[in-house]
Amino acid sequence: MAESKPTPLEPSKLGTKAYWDALYTTELTTHTADPSLEGTVWFDDSDAEAKILSYLSPQDGSHPNHPHPHSLSPATASVLDLGCGNGSLLFSLRDDGWSGHLLGVDYSPHSIALARQVALSRESESLKTVEFKVWDVLNGDIPSISPPEAAQGWDLVLDKGTFDAVSLSDEKDSQGRRINEGYGERVLQLLRTGGVFFVTSCNWTEAELREWFETSTAPNDQNTKLRMVGRIDYPSFSFGGVKGQTISTLCFEKVVVDA
Template sequence: MEDTTKLNTSKLGTKKYWDDFYSLERGNFKENPEDTGECWFNDNDAEQRMVDFVTENLAEFDNKESKVIDLGTGNGHLLFALCEDDFAATMLGVDYSEESVRFAKEIAASKEYDVSFAQADIFDASWNPGEFDIVLDKGTLDAIALSGLTVGENKRPVVEVYHTVIEKILKKNGVFLITSCNFTQEELTKIVQSEHLEVWETIKYPVFEFGGVKGSTICSIAFVKK
């Protein structure tokens, strides 16, 4: 049976594409401080649904002693949305694009958001940011899956080892919330679920029906670390 979790490579999975993209967005922001860049999955209201899920279901982490990390943070929009909702956890956004990190830092400074950002290769064995109560991914695995990159001596596709990154940085009983438009709920579960990560909850989206088959163009799953 064909492995549907494997996607064809694309420029959307390259660091150069995102450096160029966020360089352009930084330029737009300098000309217009109200232009804080693209809000990914905005058509599906995914960002607000993720924020609502965190604030409604993870209130125990609504304090400065708790830590949140956003993987592939881009312009930091998801973390800024949490700030706007007064979620008080200590927040860090990481991205492998230096331009993305510069852009997010510039927005945070201009809007006075208390959020930190750092450039990082999350698949580098030496990357060790500590452990977090909440790990977020809004479309990052989608981009990673298009990169065609491999890691380690065995040259394993990054998608196959993604769950080990989450296990490394997520505290016990912590929550990993991921949103994808490239993978179905079943495919995403297959990629992420492991001995230590299990499905906890899902976010509901409008369902369409075509040819007698029902589905959604996007899915969000919360995993808990046991």
């Protein structure tokens, strides 16, 4: 494994569970008073959810420039959303025809309470219900959330801002690392071989995300690793001769390492 890692972020209150519990408590109260107010949709100003859905659209020849010809079927693919918040991304997938096993997890019980309440307010919709569970991405028991129909792992794992929040925590793991350094290892454990992982970030550049998930995350005991296979384009800007985006979304596939 290469030792290259991006420069750590300065810790912030956004990396604490207390911050997210307080935020989702407020949003839960607001939704109770007015069900039309479902809470924050992260990266909504960049239209991230719509872009992710477009990327994941079935490969029927209608997207000739599709960056990654995945084989996921909306009818059967199992989907796990890490740090699901109010469940917005999973609801969008469901409304777009993804009717397999959809599970959102979050370590804040107030987030899960909000997501479940939003789901109930939408229960008249005809598509399959989304499931939500309180679960810690870094410390939760993986078998407890494994899709029953696919014991080898999830077909699709999503992260829209959760790695950002974890990267703002000053907590250390049992190896003395900042806890975000073990995030890629957990993603590998959650995915089936051939499954894909989407991560959207406003704190890390594309190059840094590749370092975290493709370079710094070592192959696991099954000799699999994460390999970048695609990216999503967002409006770019130039400053000082350098071109960039305000957010980044990369797609990684869990692949077997060549012998």
